[in-house]
Amino acid sequence: MAEIEREAMEYDVVIVGAGPAGLSAAIRLKQLDADLNVVVLEKGSEVGAHILSGAVLDPSGLDALIPDWKEKGAPLNVPVKDDNFYMLGEAGQVRIPNAPMPPLMNNHGNYIVSMGNVCRWMAEQAEEMGVEIFPGMACSELVYGDNGEVKGVVAGVFGLEEDGSIGENTEPGMELHGKYVFLSEGVRGSLSKEVIAKYGLSDGKEPQKFGLGMKEIWEIDPEKHKEGSVTHTMGWPLGSNAGGGSFIYHLENNQVYVGFVVHLNYKNPHLFPYMEFQRFKHHPMVADLLKGGKRVAYGARAISEGGYQSMPKMVAPGVALLGCSVGMVNVPRIKGNHNAMLSGKAAAEAAFDAIQAERSGDELTAYEAEVREGAIGKDLKKVRNVKPLWSKYGLTASLVLGGFDMWTNTLGFSLFGTVGHGKSDADATEEASKHKPIDYPKPDGTLSFDRLTNVSFSFTNHEESQPAHLKLADAAVPVNVNLAKYAGPSARYCPAGVYEFVEEEGKDTRFVINFQNCVHCKTCDIKDPAQNINWTTPQGGDGPNYPNM
Numbered sequence: 001m002a003e004i005e006r007e008a009m010e011y012d013v014v015i016v017g018a019g020p021a022g023l024s025a026a027i028r029l030k031q032l033d034a035d036l037n038v039v040v041l042e043k044g045s046e047v048g049a050h051i052l053s054g055a056v057l058d059p060s061g062l063d064a065l066i067p068d069w070k071e072k073g074a075p076l077n078v079p080v081k082d083d084n085f086y087m088l089g090e091a092g093q094v095r096i097p098n099a100p101m102p103p104l105m106n107n108h109g110n111y112i113v114s115m116g117n118v119c120r121w122m123a124e125q126a127e128e129m130g131v132e133i134f135p136g137m138a139c140s141e142l143v144y145g146d147n148g149e150v151k152g153v154v155a156g157v158f159g160l161e162e163d164g165s166i167g168e169n170t171e172p173g174m175e176l177h178g179k180y181v182f183l184s185e186g187v188r189g190s191l192s193k194e195v196i197a198k199y200g201l202s203d204g205k206e207p208q209k210f211g212l213g214m215k216e217i218w219e220i221d222p223e224k225h226k227e228g229s230v231t232h233t234m235g236w237p238l239g240s241n242a243g244g245g246s247f248i249y250h251l252e253n254n255q256v257y258v259g260f261v262v263h264l265n266y267k268n269p270h271l272f273p274y275m276e277f278q279r280f281k282h283h284p285m286v287a288d289l290l291k292g293g294k295r296v297a298y299g300a301r302a303i304s305e306g307g308y309q310s311m312p313k314m315v316a317p318g319v320a321l322l323g324c325s326v327g328m329v330n331v332p333r334i335k336g337n338h339n340a341m342l343s344g345k346a347a348a349e350a351a352f353d354a355i356q357a358e359r360s361g362d363e364l365t366a367y368e369a370e371v372r373e374g375a376i377g378k379d380l381k382k383v384r385n386v387k388p389l390w391s392k393y394g395l396t397a398s399l400v401l402g403g404f405d406m407w408t409n410t411l412g413f414s415l416f417g418t419v420g421h422g423k424s425d426a427d428a429t430e431e432a433s434k435h436k437p438i439d440y441p442k443p444d445g446t447l448s449f450d451r452l453t454n455v456s457f458s459f460t461n462h463e464e465s466q467p468a469h470l471k472l473a474d475a476a477v478p479v480n481v482n483l484a485k486y487a488g489p490s491a492r493y494c495p496a497g498v499y500e501f502v503e504e505e506g507k508d509t510r511f512v513i514n515f516q517n518c519v520h521c522k523t524c525d526i527k528d529p530a531q532n533i534n535w536t537t538p539q540g541g542d543g544p545n546y547p548n549m
């Protein structure tokens with residue numbers, strides 16, 4: 001692409017990604033100085049189109065950013081009314097009482113929201129303040145300045161030929177330059193990954209850890225709907241095969257978010273996260289709730305789980321990583337939106353001070369200090385051992401140890417210090433010969449669905465005549481290494497059925513990438529044992545079109 005001539009536009013701050021982190025940064029910059037030129041670029045066809053976290057929102061981030069959000073009509077309409085936690089067995093469940101849970105696990109004061117709708121509302125607030133927001137604009141490259149600093153991004157490249165070359169219909173996009181560039185791409189951002197590698201930002205930190213979150217929206221029988229009810233489960237069907245669990249949130253209009261998270265550090269490459277989710281819905285407690293209802297949407301997204309000890313350095317010359325580009329999810333609470341918002345606010349404040357002092361293109365160290373020492377660091381530090389204890393000792397022991405550690409951390413100390421995560425999720429995968437295949441029941445088409453039918457409910461769409469955005473470093477590895485040693489795990493870990501091993505008589509097995517199905521969850525980039533798949537951004541507007549996830 002070096003030969004392409006592009007126009008450049010100059011801004012004070014260029015923000016990649018219109019999630020809660022990026023939009024909070026944009027709003028805060030304008031609150032501090034209405035004259036700042038701020039642009040937000042979003043790859044989804046509209047703001048919210050790629051936002052999956054049908055969520056219990058801790059409003060502390062919004063309170064700090066827009067204290068009068070209620071008067072301004074923020075779509076936080078469903079306060080949490082009851083909070084249930086169950087350990088599931090195959091045929092039954094045991095309720096874990098709320099009393100022994102550390103106070104930080106309490107959902108009192110939180111709201112069940114569509115984060116897609118919250119982001120749409122935040123975008124309206126930002127636009128009213130003069131922020132330029134361009135949806136349908138994927139940022140595909142970073143632009144570096146003469147001193148090696150990040151000075152901007154390339155956005156809006158459309159119509160490349162299938163082989164990646166420039167054709168008659170190619171629109172070259174433009175460069176957007178900023179005094180500072182904020183990468184708020186969410187978990188495993190493609191430009192963030194480049195920045196982390198280029199500047200060695202993860203050196204000396206624990207590896208980032210991830211889960212795969214899958215979610216369906218159901219409309220259920222009004223008799224069974226309990227607006228404001230929150231349920232989390234652990235145990236069946238994952239058992240000792242993997243960490244993870246489910247969430248069931250009753251929002252408005254007889255709708256329920258039914259979600260399932262599988263920690264991606266599982267060892268057995270035969271595990272099929274999507275099918276675990278489908279099987280989960282056949283548990284009697286869940287089946288009773290969903291029977292008579294209908295699934296109206298489906299989606300999937302990775303979730304960052306490394307927490308406090310995995311946060312990379314988050315600034316480099318000219319650039320800051322925000323929200324889940326860093327990984328700010330409080331794992332036991334399954335909450336990251338409040339920290340994403342707080343990080344956007346903190347980055348904006350640091351950039352404002354720097355621009356006032358006529359600086360540009362340097363490191364916003366004040367931002368990093370605020371994240372580590374302020375509310376975000378405090379929130380994450382208390383729970384830093386929950387995930388590694390779970391990975392080390394399994395579910396039952398970790399419930400006791402992790403619970404105990406959260407209590408002592410609430411009181412200001414930990415007997416464990418800081419427990420490390422060990423291997424990356426890719427390295428955790430073991431060879432197939434060490435594990436037994438898992439027999440999954442066929443979806444019944446009522447409670448459980450085959451993967452491709454469900455993918456059609458993500459409303460994902462990719463222009464077919466463009467290069468596949470899932471790039472293989474070595475085209476031989478999927479068959480020669482991953483199929484041979486790991487039984488081809490991409491055919492199972494992808495929740496959208498993108499990857500297939502096609503066997504035809506008399507021919508070599510072929511690895512097929514159905515990139516059109518991709519829901520931008522990034523699991524392949526994370527879990528591929530050979531780290532041979534690189535998720536790059538397709539052209540803007542492509543990808544899922546989540547209604548109100």
Ligand SMILES: Cc1cc2nc3c(=O)[nH]c(=O)nc-3n(C[C@H](O)[C@H](O)[C@H](O)COP(=O)(O)OP(=O)(O)OC[C@H]3O[C@@H](n4cnc5c(N)ncnc54)[C@H](O)[C@@H]3O)c2cc1C
Pocket residue numbers: 016017018019020021022041042043044048050051052053054055056057058137138139140184185186187189190191212213214215259300301302303322323324325328329334335336337338340537
């Ligand atoms: C299944 C699941 C359930 C969750 N439940 C909860 C919950 O109940 N409560 C809670 O608080 N948190 C929850 N989370 C975590 C929460 O979703 C994240 O912490 C939060 O989304 C992080 O916000 P963000 O702004 O950093 O990133 P995101 O919300 O991921 O937003 C990033 C945005 O950037 C865009 N983008 C990315 N790359 C580019 C690019 N190169 N060019 C242009 N645009 C780009 C994306 O399309 C997206 O719109 C959940 C996560 C998952 C996966």
